[in-house]
Amino acid sequence: xxxxxxxxxxxxxxxxxxxxxxxxxxxxxxxxxxxxxxxxxxxxxxxxxxxxxxxxxxxxxxxxxxxxxxxxxxxxxxxxxxxxxxxxxxxxxxxxxxxxxxxxxxxxxxxxxxxxxxxxxxxxxxxxxxxxxxxxxxxxxxxxxxxxxxxxxxxxxxxxxxxxxxxxxxxxxxxxxxxxxxxxxxxxxxxxxxxxxxxxxxxxxxxxxxxxxxxxxxxxxxxxxxxxxxxxxxxxxxxxxxxxxxxxxxxxxxxxxxxxxxxxxxxxxxxxxxxxxxxxxxxxxxxxxxxxxxxxxxxxxxxxxxxxxxxxxxxxxxxxxx
Amino acid sequence: xxxxxxxxxxxxxxxxxxxxxxxxxxxxxxxxxxxxxxxxxxxxxxxxxxxxxxxxxxxxxxxxxxxxxxxxxxxxxxxxxxxxxxxxxxxxxxxxxxxxxxxxxxxxxxxxxxxxxxxxxxxxxxxxxxxxxxxxxxxxxxxxxxxxxxxxxxxxxxxxxxxxxxxxxxxxxxxxxxxxxxxxxxxxxxxxxxxxxxxxxxxxxxxxxxxxxxxxxxxxxxxxxxxxxxxxxxxxxxxxxxxxxxxxxxxxxxxxxxxxxxxxxxxxxxxxxxxxxxxxxxxxxxxxxxxxxxxxxxxxxxx
Numbered sequence: 001x002x003x004x005x006x007x008x009x010x011x012x013x014x015x016x017x018x019x020x021x022x023x024x025x026x027x028x029x030x031x032x033x034x035x036x037x038x039x040x041x042x043x044x045x046x047x048x049x050x051x052x053x054x055x056x057x058x059x060x061x062x063x064x065x066x067x068x069x070x071x072x073x074x075x076x077x078x079x080x081x082x083x084x085x086x087x088x089x090x091x092x093x094x095x096x097x098x099x100x101x102x103x104x105x106x107x108x109x110x111x112x113x114x115x116x117x118x119x120x121x122x123x124x125x126x127x128x129x130x131x132x133x134x135x136x137x138x139x140x141x142x143x144x145x146x147x148x149x150x151x152x153x154x155x156x157x158x159x160x161x162x163x164x165x166x167x168x169x170x171x172x173x174x175x176x177x178x179x180x181x182x183x184x185x186x187x188x189x190x191x192x193x194x195x196x197x198x199x200x201x202x203x204x205x206x207x208x209x210x211x212x213x214x215x216x217x218x219x220x221x222x223x224x225x226x227x228x229x230x231x232x233x234x235x236x237x238x239x240x241x242x243x244x245x246x247x248x249x250x251x252x253x254x255x256x257x258x259x260x261x262x263x264x265x266x267x268x269x270x271x272x273x274x275x276x277x278x279x280x281x282x283x284x285x286x287x288x289x290x291x292x293x294x295x296x297x298x299x300x301x302x303x304x305x306x307x308x309x310x311x312x313x314x315x316x317x318x319x320x321x322x
Numbered sequence: 323x324x325x326x327x328x329x330x331x332x333x334x335x336x337x338x339x340x341x342x343x344x345x346x347x348x349x350x351x352x353x354x355x356x357x358x359x360x361x362x363x364x365x366x367x368x369x370x371x372x373x374x375x376x377x378x379x380x381x382x383x384x385x386x387x388x389x390x391x392x393x394x395x396x397x398x399x400x401x402x403x404x405x406x407x408x409x410x411x412x413x414x415x416x417x418x419x420x421x422x423x424x425x426x427x428x429x430x431x432x433x434x435x436x437x438x439x440x441x442x443x444x445x446x447x448x449x450x451x452x453x454x455x456x457x458x459x460x461x462x463x464x465x466x467x468x469x470x471x472x473x474x475x476x477x478x479x480x481x482x483x484x485x486x487x488x489x490x491x492x493x494x495x496x497x498x499x500x501x502x503x504x505x506x507x508x509x510x511x512x513x514x515x516x517x518x519x520x521x522x523x524x525x526x527x528x529x530x531x532x533x534x535x536x537x538x539x540x541x542x543x544x545x546x547x548x549x550x551x552x553x554x555x556x557x558x559x560x561x562x563x564x565x566x567x568x569x570x571x572x573x574x575x576x577x578x579x580x581x582x583x584x585x586x587x588x589x590x591x592x593x594x595x596x597x598x599x600x601x602x603x604x605x606x607x608x609x610x611x612x613x614x615x616x617x618x619x620x621x622x623x624x625x
Contacts, residue, residue, distance in 0.1 A: 067454050067617075090457035100449045102456070106372040115368060118361040119458055147375070 005171060005203050006041040006064065011073035013059050013227075033059040035227035036073070043170070044201040046193075048218035048235070050208065052314065056227040057207050061173055064205075065093060078170050091120055094164030098176035101160055103148040109159050110144040113166060120167035127166060134162035137192050154185030161189065165196070171203040172196075178210055190216050211307065223314060248280040250306040251290055256299035264293045275301075283307075361458065362466040369437075369470025373478070380478045383428055387483040391424040395491055409556035414494030415582050419553055421487030422495075422581065423574055425480030426509065429472040430516040430573050432550050434541045437468040437517075441524035442533035454617060461609055464524075465517050472513045496581065504591045508577035511598035515572040518605030519544075525609065528616040549575035555583065569605060572598040 013034040021027040034056045041047055051057050062068040063075060066082030066089050075082060080089045103112040117127045135141050138158040143151060151159060157177065164172060177193070178186040194217060196202050206218060214221060214235055221238055223231040231238055251267065254276050261269035262277055267290055271278040281290055287305050294300055373380070395417055402413040411419065427433065441464060444450040453460060487493060496502070523540050527533045545551055547570035554566050554575040565571065576594045 065455055087457050090455065093455075095452065095455040097452055100447075100452045102452045104368060104372070106375055107368060111368060111371070115361075115364055118357075118364045119456060121357050 002042045002044060004040045005043040005045075005078055006039075006205070007074070007076045008040070008060075009038045009074040011037045011060075011063065011075050012071045013056075013063060013068065014071040032227050034063070034070075037224070037227070037229050038073075039222060039229060039232055041203060041205065043203055044197070045220060046197050046204040046206065046218050048206050048208065048214040048221040049224065050214065050221060050314070051224040051230075055225045057224055058175075059227075060224070061175070061205070061207065065089070065095065065173065091167065092170045094167070094169035094172040096160050096164045096172070096174050096177055098157065098174075098179040101148070101156060102163055103156065103159055105149050106147055108145045108147055109140065109151070112148065112159075112163060113144075116163055116166045122167050126168070130166045130168065131162075134165060137195060138162055139188065154181045154188075157181060157185065157189060158192075161192065165202075168200070169202065171205065174204060174206045174208075176208055176210075177206070178208070178213055186210075186212075193217055225314070249283050249285075249287070251279040251281060251287060251294070252304045252306060253277050253279065253294055253298075253300060254302040256301055259298065262294065262298060264290060264297070266290055266293075362462055365463055365466035366470035366473070369467035370474045371470075373471050373474040380475075383475075383479045384482045387424045387427060387479060388486050390427075391421055391483050391487050392490070394420045394424075395487065399491075409553045410583060411553065411555070412494060414492050416553070417487070417491045418493040418495050418582060419578055421484050421491070421493060423550055423578065424483040424487070425476070426512070426574060426577070427550065428475040428479040429509075430512055430548070431468075431472070431520060432516070432541075432544045432548050432573065434537050436520055437464055437471065438520040438524040438537065439533065441521075442527035442537075445524070445527040446531060460617075461521060461606070461613060464521065465514070468517045468520075469513060476509070494582075501581065505577055505581040508580040508591070508594055508598065511595060511602060512573045512577050514602045515569055515598055515605065516544075518602055518609055519569060519573075521609045522605065522612060525612045525616050528619055544570050544573065547571065548573045549578065553578065555579075569601040572601045 011034060012032065015031045015033055017029045017031050019027045019029060037056075037060065049057055049060070059068065063070050064077055064082060066084075066086035069083040077089060078092055080092070082089050103109065104115065113131060116122070117124075122130070135144065138161065140155075140158060140162060143155055143159065148156060148159065161177065174193075178189055181189065190213065193204065197204055197217075204217070206213060208214060219234060221231065221233065221235045222229060223238065250270070253262070256275065258275050259277075261272055262279065264279065266285060267279040267281040269277055270280045279290070279294075281287070291303060294303070398416045398420055399413065402408055402411070402416050406413065408416070428435065431438075441450075444453070453463070488495075520540075523533065523536055526536055530536060547554075547565055547568055549555075549571065554562065554571055556562075557565055566575065576598055580591050580594050
């Protein structure tokens with residue numbers, strides 16, 4: 001194994017929440033958002049960091065980036081204590097939030113990049129080389145002169161990723177980098193991240209609800225819930241650790257009228273809501289015969305297939321343990 | 323691509339080596355200051371260019387300021403005909419007050435329209451969280467951006483109304499170039515004070531979530547207390563003394579004093595600058611305290 005880049009040991013974060021209890025009286029309550037987490041990430045690893053909302057993911061990321069100070073434990077990123085030297089660390093990390101942008105809304109994309117050059121004090125030659133690489137790989141050539149407000153979501157996302165990489169960060173934190181993107185844009189973003197990791201060895205910590213992001217990018221997954229690390233290992237092991245076994249896809253059907261749960265071979269109804277029903281079937285099985293069977297036997301108006309998501313895999317994992 | 327030594331590492335190494343020698347350390351400090359001013363300079367240029375892209379809005383603004391100027395000018399003519407020398411101004415000076423203040427209206431964002439709506443929107447949507455991960459100071463960043471905006475609006479929206487006013491009315495404006503230079507310095511300080519007040523309003527969005535109400539109230543307050551509606555020198559007694567000491571006075575009345583009235587001499591200008599700088603420092607300081615509380619809040623709540 002290589003050099004350790006991120007190191008957490010017994011890290012805790014306790015928030016004191018004040019709540020109004022009556023007219024004047026206020027109740028104090030302690031919330032353990034992160035409850036003794038320890039792991040290390042080597043330089044060049046690409047790790048998925050997943051868990052339900054409120055599990056402590058974003059609190060961990062905030063401690064790793066230095067905007068929150070841990071209540072206890074030891075934390076180092078590239079040898080730096082983030083909370084003590086936030087600004088110094090900021091020069092060595094990149095952050096991308098799928099739903100937020102760091103780009104300058106009314107100005108052409110390239111103006112935001114010029115600002116990044118100043119902010120991160122990137123030497124001219126390196127800036128040019130990095131920009132050229134990002135422009136080529138992320139297909140930004142024709143977008144540089146376009147004001148950011150006119151970009152599509154996928155274009156803007158690519159623009160944001162480039163902005164986070166111009167200063168050659170050691171570590172890149174990605175929060176839902178493919179959220180809301182169409183299939184083609186998702187593929188482009190994932191291909192770029194794979195290449196970035198392979199060629200430059202940039203360490204990536206990825207938070208997502210999209211199982212495919214993890215499947216296609218990360219060999220290692222960490223699952224956090226209630227502030228604790230529940231699983232740390234290969235994605236395959238995550239599937240296996242859930243006793244319920246394989247993951248399932250869901251066929252959502254809209255019928256002409258309310259009906260009792262459908263009876264179709266190879267699937268079972270997991271939910272009924274008015275004229276809409278949810279049928280679960282094994283993820284590897286083809287949806288085609290199932291669709292044919294439903295269409296043949298019932299008055300079908302519309303249907304869609306949903307891929308298994310992270311939440312579901314995790315839920316199954318807990319179900320397996322419980 | 324080869325991974326080079328980051329500029330930071332260089333600076334670190336230099337600082338390390340410079341522990342014994344003051345010269346090297348001083349050089350590192352100077353270079354740091356240069357980098358900083360380049361960054362915030364670039365932010366200001368960006369602020370200028372952003373507003374420059376909206377030509378139609380600028381034209382509409384110029385038109386509004388000019389019409390507003392005419393309405394106020396005729397009101398003032400009537401008022402000063404009735405009460406010559408009101409507030410220590412001759413009629414020509416009162417008219418100059420109106421037209422010059424129309425040119426400062428947008429720049430100092432006296433009726434809103436500066437950076438704070440955008441800032442509040444970033445707070446509301448949570449985009450502000452991204453800004454916290456940058457190696458830059460939030461307050462300085464927005465100050466630079468707002469000064470860039472103000473510079474554009476001073477030129478883009480300020481010049482035409484003054485020219486229109488000068489063509490239609492006999493304005494009594496000073497001809498001494500030094501006086502105009504002092505006035506410009508007072509305007510820069512006015513813009514900083516205006517920013518500092520609006521930064522507090524912007525930060526209020528962390529608690530209010532919606533800034534519309536507070537912005538409207540702030541607009542009303544600043545139009546009156548800056549002297550935009552009537553010069554503050556007009557108000558008599560204790561009330562007049564109080565309004566002339568408030569921060570809004572630093573945004574318009576004080577620069578106008580430097581240009582036209584009692585702050586005109588060198589000594590008066592120094593007093594005026596001290597008044598403005600005092601408010602600027604106090605309000606920027608308050609902004610920093612409030613910013614610390616606000617970031618703690620946003621960081622804890624998520625986003």
